[in-house]
Amino acid sequence: MPIASLTAIEVLRAGGNAVDAAVAACAVLAVVEPQSTGLGGDCFCLYAPPGGGKVVAVNGSGRSAAAASLEAIAANGTPDDISPHGVTIPGAVSGWQLLLDAHGTKGFDELLLPAIRCAEDGFPVHERVAWDWSMHEDKLRRAENKLFLPNGRAPREGDRLVQTALAGTLRAIAKRGADAFYSGPVARNMATSLRARGGFQTEEDFANGRNAAEFVEPISIRWRDL
Numbered sequence: 001m002p003i004a005s006l007t008a009i010e011v012l013r014a015g016g017n018a019v020d021a022a023v024a025a026c027a028v029l030a031v032v033e034p035q036s037t038g039l040g041g042d043c044f045c046l047y048a049p050p051g052g053g054k055v056v057a058v059n060g061s062g063r064s065a066a067a068a069s070l071e072a073i074a075a076n077g078t079p080d081d082i083s084p085h086g087v088t089i090p091g092a093v094s095g096w097q098l099l100l101d102a103h104g105t106k107g108f109d110e111l112l113l114p115a116i117r118c119a120e121d122g123f124p125v126h127e128r129v130a131w132d133w134s135m136h137e138d139k140l141r142r143a144e145n146k147l148f149l150p151n152g153r154a155p156r157e158g159d160r161l162v163q164t165a166l167a168g169t170l171r172a173i174a175k176r177g178a179d180a181f182y183s184g185p186v187a188r189n190m191a192t193s194l195r196a197r198g199g200f201q202t203e204e205d206f207a208n209g210r211n212a213a214e215f216v217e218p219i220s221i222r223w224r225d226l
Contacts, residue, residue, distance in 0.1 A: 043095025060095025062088030084199030
């Protein structure tokens with residue numbers, strides 16, 4: 001989305017580095033392109049530090065609930081495409097925090113402001129986003145996901161979508177960092193919602209997800225002596 005790219009450019013102009021810009025852009029995408037990414041997703045990153053240093057890799061993939069097992073899941077029949085068993089503990093915010101702590105120059109308090117504005121003030125739904133939304137309208141309806149079906153339908157191109165609850169979550173992260181996402185009211189809300197649908201996720205699972213993201217050895221091969 002152009003607004004995410006512009007956000008990254010503005011962060012660079014304000015003295016931020018590539019990590020700062022990437023986190024700010026990803027946060028905006030979580031608001032304006034929710035069918036592709038979000039705070040409930042994961043984070044995978046390759047980052048080349050300035051000066052030609054070794055490329056840094058981050059694996060911010062989510063983990064399953066501790067109580068989840070093939071036997072426990074199978075006991076309830078074959079999961080469908082809206083099953084809570086397909087939801088892992090999100091790794092995105094953990095990955096963002098890890099990157100900012102190690103290589104960033106700015107904090108969430110500054111970097112999340114553009115995303116917060118988009119969520120609070122609303123944004124015009126892009127043509128492609130509207131198309132994707134319409135393709136999943138039946139799925140959202142079956143999941144009773146009213147947040148993504150304002151006025152009972154998928155948003156259409158040009159509709160202004162306001163996401164007050166998401167803005168509140170982003171503000172909490174801006175104030176307290178990743179801890180605000182993996183513990184307290186936000187984590188409790190996610191765990192409660194998932195368990196109400198038959199999931200195994202607990203608040204402890206979310207707390208353990210706080211430090212799930214990790215630096216890993218980048219995958220590489222030799223090519224033409226390079």
